[in-house]
Amino acid sequence: MSYCLILLAHGSPDPNWQAPFQRLADALAARLRTPLRLAYMELCEPSLETTVAELAARGTTRAEILPLFFAAGRHLRKDVPGQVAALAAAHPGIDLTLLPPVGEHPAFVEALAAVIAEQAGETPRE
Amino acid sequence: MSYCLILLAHGSPDPNWQAPFQRLADALAARLRTPLRLAYMELCEPSLETTVAELAARGTTRAEILPLFFAAGRHLRKDVPGQVAALAAAHPGIDLTLLPPVGEHPAFVEALAAVIAEQAGETPRE
Numbered sequence: 001m002s003y004c005l006i007l008l009a010h011g012s013p014d015p016n017w018q019a020p021f022q023r024l025a026d027a028l029a030a031r032l033r034t035p036l037r038l039a040y041m042e043l044c045e046p047s048l049e050t051t052v053a054e055l056a057a058r059g060t061t062r063a064e065i066l067p068l069f070f071a072a073g074r075h076l077r078k079d080v081p082g083q084v085a086a087l088a089a090a091h092p093g094i095d096l097t098l099l100p101p102v103g104e105h106p107a108f109v110e111a112l113a114a115v116i117a118e119q120a121g122e123t124p125r126e
Numbered sequence: 127m128s129y130c131l132i133l134l135a136h137g138s139p140d141p142n143w144q145a146p147f148q149r150l151a152d153a154l155a156a157r158l159r160t161p162l163r164l165a166y167m168e169l170c171e172p173s174l175e176t177t178v179a180e181l182a183a184r185g186t187t188r189a190e191i192l193p194l195f196f197a198a199g200r201h202l203r204k205d206v207p208g209q210v211a212a213l214a215a216a217h218p219g220i221d222l223t224l225l226p227p228v229g230e231h232p233a234f235v236e237a238l239a240a241v242i243a244e245q246a247g248e249t250p251r252e
Contacts, residue, residue: 005242005245007242009196012197012199012200014199014200016197016198016199016203017197017198017199018197019197020196020197020198020229020230020235021196021197023235024196024229024235024238024239027235027236027239028239028242028243031239031243032239032242032243032246034243034246036246066242066245068196070135070147070150070194070196071135071138071142071143071144071145071147072142072143072146073138073140073142073143074138074140077142099245101146102238102241102242103146103150104146105241105245107240107241107244108237108238108241109146109149109150109153111234111237111238111240111241112150112228112234113150113153113154113157113158114233114237115228115231115233115234115237116131116133116158116192116228117154117157117158117160118233119131119225119231120131120158120160120162
């Protein structure tokens with residue numbers, strides 16, 4: 001069984017907007033053994049559709065999709081689940097799981113608190 | 127001189143969307159001594175305008191605005207600087223600084239990498 005973690009960003013035609021996501025993906029690729037891909041929900045490539053099709057063609061059998069969103073609004077409650085359901089139907093050989101957005105992970109809140117504390121010139125209270 | 131850190135989120139009329147930002151602000155308020163406020167760029171209250179007006183009325187003399195965005199697109203390159211310039215003109219007693227989005231901070235990338243590593247069942251490579 002081969003696995004891939006897909007980091008899903010919103011997407012924008014602005015290359016300046018895309019750059020931090022690419023830096024994040026590069027930083028992660030250097031740190032993790034887990035295979036990962038960066039994909040965009042809309043407006044730029046690689047799209048989620050392109051990415052899942054490539055993974056399916058390479059024989060990936062399981063992929064988790066981690067939305068790089070602070071919170072779940074309409075996109076993550078409706079649009080992305082619809083995309084994932086369509087992709088699951090189109091590529092039955094790959095098991096797709098949509099994870100909650102990274103912003104809803106307690107560890108993310110803790111990490112962000114630490115970053116903001118540093119920004120504010122403080123160390124967090126224990 | 128009194129200072130406040132304003133966490134600026136995009137904003138949405140969806141209360142489900144707002145909840146993670148409120149959790150983050152609550153978690154930070156419990157951890158930091160720095161006074162902080164959560165404000166929204168658009169679509170819900172408290173807006174940035176409401177927040178800065180309140181701070182100015184309370185005698186806050188300096189506020190930094192930290193966008194809770196992964197990346198700077200049109201909003202952070204055009205809309206928000208325009209809002210901040212208008213607020214600075216309207217409230218000359220408060221010195222406003224717009225910080226780069228949290229997603230562009232190297233420490234954020236590191237923290238997010240650690241969260242994703244945990245998600246992926248890995249500890250980051252050193």
